């Protein structure tokens with residue numbers, strides 16, 4: 001409400017739009033749901049700004065829960081490595097991972113810089129030690 005009033009007074013369009021990273025911009029439907037390699041975790045993945053991802057820099061949201069109890073897992077340290085298996089290369093940009101609470105993590109700066117099949121190789125440590133490989137069909 002305060003935002004709307006400020007907008008009207010200032011007469012500026014877009015002054016109250018939150019940055020992409022706050023809103024997320026992730027679709028409601030997951031791109032994929034995976035079980036981790038050691039079957040400790042279930043991961044829901046969503047991508048932005050496009051789902052499925054397109055060539056360029058994407059963000060990938062991970063919602064992480066325990067496979068057995070379905071409780072969200074907080075406090076994980078997550079390492080994320082983009083990899084293109086067909087060409088045996090990664091990306092020169094290293095993604096960053098931020099925890100946003102409730103078992104949700106956002107991997108940013110995922111550089112899918114050419115079309116084709118990419119992996120996002122995920123390593124989990126902290127409360128759970130496990131790994132997972134998410135596959136994306138990048139167009």
Ligand SMILES: [Cu+2]
Pocket residue numbers: 084087089114116
């Ligand atoms: Cu390639």
